[in-house]
Amino acid sequence: MESHPRNQTDQSKQIILVHGPIIIGAGPSGLATSACLSSCGVPSLILERSDSIASLWKSKTYDRLKLHLPKHFCRLPLLDFPENFPKYPSKNEFLAYLESYASHFRIVPRFKADVQNASFDSSPGFWRVKTLDNTEYLSKWLVVATGENADPYLPEIPGIKTFSGGKIVHASEYKSGEEFRRQKVLVVGCGNSxxxxxxxLVRHNASPHLVVRNTVHVLPREILGLSTFGVGMTLLKCLPLRLVDKFLLLMANLxxxxxxxxxxxxxxxxxxxxKNVTGKSPVLDxxxxxxxxxxxxxxxEGVKEITKNGAKFMDGQEKGFDSIIFATGYKSNVPTWLQGSDFFTEEGMPKTPFPNGWRGGKGLYTVGFTRRGLLGTASDAIKIAGEIGDQWRDDIMGPIRNMCSSHFVFFSNS
Incomplete structure (x- = not known):
């Protein structure tokens, strides 16, 4: 990277030219992309709004969380999990793997770099990324790695402000049932979380009432000691998808x-x-x-209204609760900071369907938006690194130096 003062009157503002892609987000998606780029000889810079890698995993997940899929389905490119890790690594084991991954590939994100906005400047052909600390980063490539689960999603339910019981929390704030011991708890949302x-909650002597508003597939996590997901992926290699679905439902019914x-x-x-059509995952029990x-x-059934002491439901029932937990998932935050691009929907997801949603044009790329978990992340990261690597080798290094010397005066960024 190279930088220079923005002007003579405000030395606190800097423009930093990044000789490689700018990656927004230091979660698994950002780390995987940086590692794949490095293996292609391409440097990159990760901008991360928090003070650590994988902040969502580290600070917004519950204590007992384990990967729902076997570890070989959750590995990032180029580095396996340690052999001594269990089949389904815990949250802390997965975080340890990510830390070792970053260390192995010498990935050092720029932390507390909260992106305010990013837009493409067609004149120099650069992406301009501005952070809240008055720094502007320039690069020919922008990789959006904030993913589909960047910010907690809370539905608007009538009466929620009138609740005067105990806590109302999102699942991202939930750590353990210990703080809800012997409480009657309403859990809104029947996905895996x-x-x-x-x-x-049950294991901590609480009484959970789980709201199921829509239809849901629940599958056993394993079939005859084998991962249900793995069995499904294997069968798809030789059988039609709908036939595999029938088999999985037979196992679920048994x-x-x-x-x-x-x-x-x-x-x-x-x-x-x-899953293929809507991105909605089955629950693995x-x-x-x-x-x-x-x-x-x-x-x-679905919640009709939150009351002072509990909730009214769609079937006419009304119950009192001590606390309410919203396990209602997460949403993309891309629309809040990416400007001038029509590649994303209003919900912050690529308009181009899988498997081609990783390429946005004009040097814009996305990783972690496939709704296919870490397998989708790994696939996107490899494709992005391959394409940027080809461009880097073919026509970048010389033109960047020529352009910089004619437009800017740079000094080393210490």
């Missing part, structure tokens, strides 16, 4: 019986087809289903 938080009777209505579309069958986790 909602199910697992409900399980954790494990759980008819889930409609429990208040968990299955979608008409199979789990893998639904790690113990919650047994507690639902026993009544220790109670299933509730």
């Amino acid at each position: 909602g199910m697992e938080i409900s399980l954790d 494990s759980f019986g008819n889930t409609d009777r429990l208040g968990l209505r299955r979608p008409k579309m199979g789990p893998l087809e639904l 790690v113990g919650a289903m047994a507690l639902i069958r026993s009544g220790k986790i109670q299933i509730m």
Whole structure:
């Protein structure tokens, strides 16, 4: 990188030319892209708004979290998990892997670099990325690696401000059921987080009531000791998707019986087809289903209204609760800072469908927006590094130096 004062009157503002891509986000997506670029001989700069890598994993996940897929499906490119790690690594083990990954590839993000806006300047053909500390970064390439789960999503429910019970928290703030011990807790959202938080609450002698507003596929995490996801991926190599879905649902029915009777209505579309079409993942059960069958986790219909002491539901029931936990997922934050690009939807997702959503044109790339977890992240990172690496070798180094010498006077950035 090279930098120079923006002007003579305000020495606090800098322009920094980055000789390589700017990557926004130091989560798994940003780390994977930086490592793949490095393997192609291309330098990069990661800008991260927090003070650490993988801040979402580190500070906004619950204590008992484990990877829902076996570790070989969750590895980042070019470096495996340690052999002594369990089949399903814990949150802390995954974080240790990410730390060793960054160290192995000598990735040093610029922390507390909160991006205010980024836009493409067609005159020099550069992306301009401005951070809240009055620094502007320039590069021919911009890699959006903030992912589809950047910020917590909280639905607007009537009456939520009137609740005078205990806590109202998002799942990103939930750490353990210890602080909800012996409480009656409403858990809104029945994805993997909602199910697992409900399980954790029961283990801490709380009484969770899980809101299931829509249809949901629940699958056993393993079939005959094998990862259900892995079995599905293997079968897809030789069988049609809908036939694989029928097999997975057969295994689910053998494990759980008819889930409609429990208040968990299955979608008409199979789990893998639904994932491909909508991006909605099936729930992989790690113990919650047994507690639902026993009544220790109670299933509730959609919330109509939050009241002073609890909630009213769509089926007419009204119950009191001590606390409310919103396991309602996350959303992209791209629309809040990326300007002048029509590549993203209003929801901050690439308009181009998978598997081609990684390339946005004019040097814009995205990683971590496939709705296919860490496998999708790894695939995007490899493709992006390959394309930028080709451009870097073919026509970048000489033209950048010529342009810089004619437009700017730079000095080394210490």
